[in-house]
Amino acid sequence: MRITGLGHAGMFIETTGGSILCDPVLGPSFFGxxxxxxxxxxxxxxxxxxxxFLYISHRHRDHFDPALLQRxxxxxxxxxxxxxxxxxxxxxxxxxxxxxxxxxxxxxPLQYGDLKIMITPLRAPSDGPIGDSSLSVGDGTASILNQNxxxxxxxxxxxxxxxxxxxxxxxxxxxxxxxxxDLPQDAKQNFAQLKRDAQNxxxxxxxxxxxxxxxFPMAGPPMFLREDLFRYNxxxxxNDSIFTDQAQFLAHMAELRPAQxxxxxxxxxxxxxxxxxxxxxQTLYTDAExxxxxxxxxxxxxxxxxxxxxxxxxxxxxxxxILPPEEMLAALKEWWEPLLRRARTIRMGVGGNxxxxxxxxxxxxxxxxxxxxxxxxxxCIYWYTIPADLVSTNIVDHEIDWxxxxxxxxxxxxxxxxxFNEFLTTFLKCLSRDRIEYVENWYAEQSDQTEDAEIGEWxxxxxxxxxxxxxxxxxxxxxxxxxxxxxxxxxxxxxxxxLSTQGHPIRASRIIETASAPTS
Numbered sequence: 433m434r435i436t437g438l439g440h441a442g443m444f445i446e447t448t449g450g451s452i453l454c455d456p457v458l459g460p461s462f463f464g465x466x467x468x469x470x471x472x473x474x475x476x477x478x479x480x481x482x483x484x485f486l487y488i489s490h491r492h493r494d495h496f497d498p499a500l501l502q503r504x505x506x507x508x509x510x511x512x513x514x515x516x517x518x519x520x521x522x523x524x525x526x527x528x529x530x531x532x533x534x535x536x537x538x539x540x541p542l543q544y545g546d547l548k549i550m551i552t553p554l555r556a557p558s559d560g561p562i563g564d565s566s567l568s569v570g571d572g573t574a575s576i577l578n579q580n581x582x583x584x585x586x587x588x589x590x591x592x593x594x595x596x597x598x599x600x601x602x603x604x605x606x607x608x609x610x611x612x613x614d615l616p617q618d619a620k621q622n623f624a625q626l627k628r629d630a631q632n633x634x635x636x637x638x639x640x641x642x643x644x645x646x647x648f649p650m651a652g653p654p655m656f657l658r659e660d661l662f663r664y665n666x667x668x669x670x671n672d673s674i675f676t677d678q679a680q681f682l683a684h685m686a687e688l689r690p691a692q693x694x695x696x697x698x699x700x701x702x703x704x705x706x707x708x709x710x711x712x713x714q715t716l717y718t719d720a721e722x723x724x725x726x727x728x729x730x731x732x733x734x735x736x737x738x739x740x741x742x743x744x745x746x747x748x749x750x751x752x753x754i755l756p757p758e759e760m761l762a763a764l765k766e767w768w769e770p771l772l773r774r775a776r777t778i779r780m781g782v783g784g785n786x787x788x789x790x791x792x793x794x795x796x797x798x799x800x801x802x803x804x805x806x807x808x809x810x811x812c813i814y815w816y817t818i819p820a821d822l823v824s825t826n827i828v829d830h831e832i833d834w835x836x837x838x839x840x841x842x843x844x845x846x847x848x849x850x851x852f853n854e855f856l857t858t859f860l861k862c863l864s865r866d867r868i869e870y871v872e873n874w875y876a877e878q879s880d881q882t883e884d885a886e887i888g889e890w891x892x893x894x895x896x897x898x899x900x901x902x903x904x905x906x907x908x909x910x911x912x913x914x915x916x917x918x919x920x921x922x923x924x925x926x927x928x929x930x931l932s933t934q935g936h937p938i939r940a941s942r943i944i945e946t947a948s949a950p951t952s
Contacts, residue, residue, distance in 0.1 A: 433574040435598065436715070437701035438480060439472030441495055441580055441651040443600065447571035449547025450484035452512070454567065454578060458500045460740075461493040462841040463822055464747035465661060466654035468494075469677070470725045471736060472699035474716055481505040485544075486530070487512040487551075489580045490564045491521050492836055494654065498528055510534045514553040514565040518866045520832065521563070539589050546571045550593045554582050557858045557871045558898075558919075562833075568593040574705035576600065577642065581651055583634065583918055585901045587641050597708050599644035600697065603635040603681040604652035604674075606840060611664055611672050614815075614847030620672040627674045628667070630920035632684055637906075637917045639685065639692065645708040648697035649681045657737040658744055661842055665733050679726040698722070752828040754820045757793040763827045764795070765804040771859075771868050772802035777875040778868075781855030781935050784813035791820025799856075814856060817845040835861040852933045854898075889943050890914070890925055897923075897936040914938065 434446040441455040456477075459467045481504030488496050488511070507529040513522055515538045522533060536542060541550040550568040564582040569575065570593070577596035584590050610623035639647055653675030656665050663669040666677060676684070682694045693710075695703070700716025714722065725732050755763065772779060782799035787807055794807040822838050831837050835857065838844055862868050885894040885904045896903055896916045906917045913931070914923045922931040925940040 433569075433571055433576070433705045435576060435600075435703040435705070436480075437650070437697045437699055437703075438475060439468035439470070439699040440654070441489070441602070442468075442472070443578065443650075444480045444483065445569055445576070445578075447547050447569065448573060449545040449571050452485045452487055452549075452567075452569065453480055453483035453505065453509075454487045455489055455495040455580070456480065456500055456505075457494055457497040459494070459497065460657070460743055460747055461497070461654075462837065463751075463825075463843055464744045465656060465658060465841040465843060466494050467657050467736070467740065467743075468699070469653055469655040470698055470717070470732070471655075472716075475699055477504045483509065485510050485512055485534070487567055488521065488525070489514070489567070489578075489582070491524065491833065492581070492840070494652075494840075495581070496521075496524070498524070501528055501530075508532050512536060512549065512551060512567075514538075514551050514563065516553055516563040516565075517555050517870050518562060518864075520864075520867075539592070541568075541593065552582070552584060552590050554584060555874075557862070557874060558854065562862065562867055562870065566590065568596070570594065574598070574707055576705070577644065579638065579642075581605065583638075585918070587638075587905075591642065596642065596644045597705055598646040598648065598703060598710060599639070599642050600648045600650050601635060601638055601642075602651035603631065603649040603678075604676045605631050606652070606654075606674070609839075609842055610674065611668065612842055612844060612846055614845065617670065617672065621670070624668065624672050624674050628676055631674070631676065632681065633920065634918060635681065636685065636688060639689070645693060646703075646705075646710045647685065647692060647694045648701075648703070649678045649685075649694070650697050653677055655733060655736055656842075657733075657740050658843075659737070662733070662737055664842070666729065669730075677726065677729070696722070698725075748821075751821045752825040754791060755824045755827065757791070760790065760793050760820070760823065760827065761795055761804070761806065764823075767827075767830075767863065768797065768804050769802060771863060771865065772797070772799065772804075774865065774868050775802075775859060775862075775872060777872050778855045778859050778862075782813070782853055782859070783934070785810045786856060787812040787815040789815070789817045790823045793820070799859075813850060814846065814848045814853065819843060832864040832867060833861040834863065850934065854933050855935070884939070886943060887914075890940055891943055892925065892940040893938060896921070897930065897938050914940070 436444040440457050443454045445452040486509045510532050511530050512534050536551045539552050548570045551565050553565040566582045567578040574597045576598045579601040581602045610620050664673040666675050685694050695712050700714050702713045702715050704711040779799045786797045788795050796807045797804050862871050883894040884891050888909045898921050901918050908915050912925050923938040928937040930936040
């Protein structure tokens, strides 16, 4: 089996039973903000586009690049479709002309001659754009797990395919942006460090559990080549950003697991697998060029920035004309209020007003009352400042996931009173009736958490209130605080209060040891 790195999360898998093109992206993505790091334009995209199968893990635009697909990938290619609760990804692919859909079942292997595959989708509101997935591949000569951005809860089910010979996984995520918040600089630096540490901890959790002979960090970080975002590359010019690169993570992994074989996986990396034996080579870059990318990174990034401003200008020019404030307010009111009325759990979870300053428009979303109106001085729990051309474009495109457009672009500012509110983030990526109804039902199902387990000196509900991970496998308790290792959420066990966000309390009680009664 041969696996070639295509940049970011992209890979080309060649097996004895056929080839699979996975998540190919050239970008730029998210309103011109993200470029694959390092530059992947020099690859032979015509060759990779002639694959036997196409796999798109999820809708995030750093994994799903419509322009690349239309340019390089034939329309009749069989598309391996993850089994998601809504059909948004399928609709997007069909709109591009990809009609040869191979439907998969969650965690059920498919056989195509020598090629055996299994797609394991995730379906929680916080899993990517309501969905993320991993791909298991085997052909009798070797097996791999492309975990991608997904954070699966049931590792036993995932590994029922077998322990992979090579493991490809995200180590640098972008769930939220401390640098975009209205915070003092030292707070941004502290939160960025906490975020990087949490990402490293989660990645190491999976690496240890999967225990594959070979590990390849991938799926980030991006390059920020817009002038206003350039300083946030990597850890940031002022140590206030969240992205750990591949070389930095491999050094971290070597400290914690010195016997673990970790390998750099960038555009052009070629991995030839025969069982647990791997030969690694590089087909695009010389050793000296790779050295420069990672050890003279800021100069490399500056060169990329200076050479690629035309791509950014083209993206900006493609945006929709800015709508007048009254038209924008009317459009958002007509779009969002019917969804808010259906989103009772989300409305109560947000529990207050959220202000949006969008160019000349200053509006508030009153979640408890399901209303969108002009801002009139109300007290707000969150406040966003967003460029009007981004919102105008999303209105024209009827973009149902603002995380997958505006918020991953980092072209916004935000402040809040209190803790992070997951329900607000969920609403802003569920701007369709199908998504709202699915998420409301999902939240309702999570309330049935009757099974308890003993962890240390505590009896706690077995399933995490966040995403129902099995806490007997993912929890750590120190000084009465439980931490779930998958997303680093924390609970005070004495009170049951979630320390990471609003809502999501945990059921817990301390185990009381009683002395045996004396015998007479």
